[in-house]
Amino acid sequence: LTLRPKIQLAHRVVLTLDPNWSEIFYGEAFTLRCEIQDGGNTGWTYEWTLDTINLTTTTNEYRITRATPAHRGSYRCRGRTDSSVTTVWSNVIKLTVAGKMKVVLTLDPNWSDTFYREAFTLRCEIQEGGNTGWTYEWTKNTINIPTTTSEYRISNATTAHRGSYRCRGRTDSSDTTQWSNVIELTVAGKMKPKTQLSRSTASINQESVTLTCSVSSSSGWKYYWYKDKSLYKPQNPQLYSDHPLITVSPGGTYQCRGGRGDPVYYSDYSNSVGKNKSLILNINDNETHFYYTDDSNTVSISTVGESDNTIWTCFVCS
Numbered sequence: 001l002t003l004r005p006k007i008q009l010a011h012r013v014v015l016t017l018d019p020n021w022s023e024i025f026y027g028e029a030f031t032l033r034c035e036i037q038d039g040g041n042t043g044w045t046y047e048w049t050l051d052t053i054n055l056t057t058t059t060n061e062y063r064i065t066r067a068t069p070a071h072r073g074s075y076r077c078r079g080r081t082d083s084s085v086t087t088v089w090s091n092v093i094k095l096t097v098a099g100k101m102k103v104v105l106t107l108d109p110n111w112s113d114t115f116y117r118e119a120f121t122l123r124c125e126i127q128e129g130g131n132t133g134w135t136y137e138w139t140k141n142t143i144n145i146p147t148t149t150s151e152y153r154i155s156n157a158t159t160a161h162r163g164s165y166r167c168r169g170r171t172d173s174s175d176t177t178q179w180s181n182v183i184e185l186t187v188a189g190k191m192k193p194k195t196q197l198s199r200s201t202a203s204i205n206q207e208s209v210t211l212t213c214s215v216s217s218s219s220g221w222k223y224y225w226y227k228d229k230s231l232y233k234p235q236n237p238q239l240y241s242d243h244p245l246i247t248v249s250p251g252g253t254y255q256c257r258g259g260r261g262d263p264v265y266y267s268d269y270s271n272s273v274g275k276n277k278s279l280i281l282n283i284n285d286n287e288t289h290f291y292y293t294d295d296s297n298t299v300s301i302s303t304v305g306e307s308d309n310t311i312w313t314c315f316v317c318s
Contacts, residue, residue: 012037013090015077024067025098032062034077036087044079047086067097070171102127105167105180109261113218114157116190118265122152124167126177134169137176157187193217195257197270213244213256215267221258224266228252 018031034046048055048062051073055062064071074094079087108121124136138145138152140163145152154161164184169177194216199209213223222240225232232254233239234246240259248254253274258267 011039011079011087013078013087015075015090015093017093017095023096023098024071026067026069026101028067029063029065030067030095031064032075032077032093034060034062034079034090036079039079039087043082045081046077046079048075048077050075068101069097069177071095072097101169101177103168103177103180105165105183107183107185109220111218111220111260113186113188114161115188115193115218115265116157116159118157119153119155119261119263120157120185121154122165122167122183124150124152124169124180126169134171136167136169138165138167140165159187159189161185162187188217193258193267195267195270197254197256197273199273208247208249210245210247211254211256211273213258213270215258220260221267222260224257224259226255226257226269229255 014035014037016033016035018033024030032048034048036044044060045058046060048057060077062075062077072095074092076089076092078089104125104127106123106125108123114120122138124138126134134150135148136150138147142164152165152167162185164182166182167180196214196216198212198214200212211225213225215221221244222242223244223246224240225234225246227248231239234241253272255272256270259265
């Protein structure tokens with residue numbers, strides 16, 4: 001077996017930067033060019049290194065359209081022929097990229113309060129970070145969290161998750177971004193938020209009533225309704241309503257509760273509100289007038305007529 005000796009040509013190799021500025025700023029474009037002086041028309045391929053690590057390009061130009069901190073470092077190049085004859089290495093150009101990328105930390109869902117056993121996700125976004133292979137550092141109350149991805153997800157929040165969170169990015173070459181904004185996460189105790197159901201005051205001749213469902217704290221709630229303890233769908237086929245008010249017709253007992261998130265986290269069930277038919281008896285100028293109303297805080301009578309078995313409530317007005 002005969003080994004072919006490696007041959008190194010004495011051609012001078014010159015590496016240049018275009019534009020030839022002393023500093024490249026974040027987001028700018030630049031091109032490095034490798035010139036083999038007196039290289040003739042030989043079919044050269046090119047080798048490039050960044051901090052002694054090989055780059056994948058084999059042409060005489062290495063172009064970056066948007067500079068990031070990952071492009072900082074010392075560049076050099078050389079030429080190679082098909083017969084494995086190489087030139088000497090070029091001069092070294094040390095490239096600096098000024099500026100730090102903005103890092104934004106967000107909470108999803110972005111609610112003012114997180115409740116016990118709710119799910120939430122913190123996302124770390126490096127704006128204009130390109131396709132660089134970032135790993136991520138996270139801290140809670142300045143203590144490192146053992147995750148290296150861009151998301152930190154908790155499926156069952158507890159009071160142990162309360163605290164101040166932040167993140168930053170790191171490249172393979174150990175360049176880091178600045179720290180993100182801080183998110184202060186509060187997690188309520190084991191008590192579910194309270195829910196209150198109320199109804200509008202009925203008017204004469206009104207045969208429907210408006211129910212209002214209120215959850216005691218935070219935001220982002222959808223409203224789940226129950227009639228006689230079975231799910232009631234005012235926006236059928238949707239299981240919930242987007243609005244806390246619904247209008248119902250006479251009869252039945254109603255409750256509600258709030259739900260939000262995925263998986264859905266529910267508030268407590270509300271108090272119950274009955275919707276019984278009632279009647280106003282109005283005596284004026286010796287004439288008798290009967291009206292429907294929803295106010296049940298009066299005296300009941302057993303029947304109104306032979307054909308009506310409803311329990312009515314009677315008001316006497318003058």
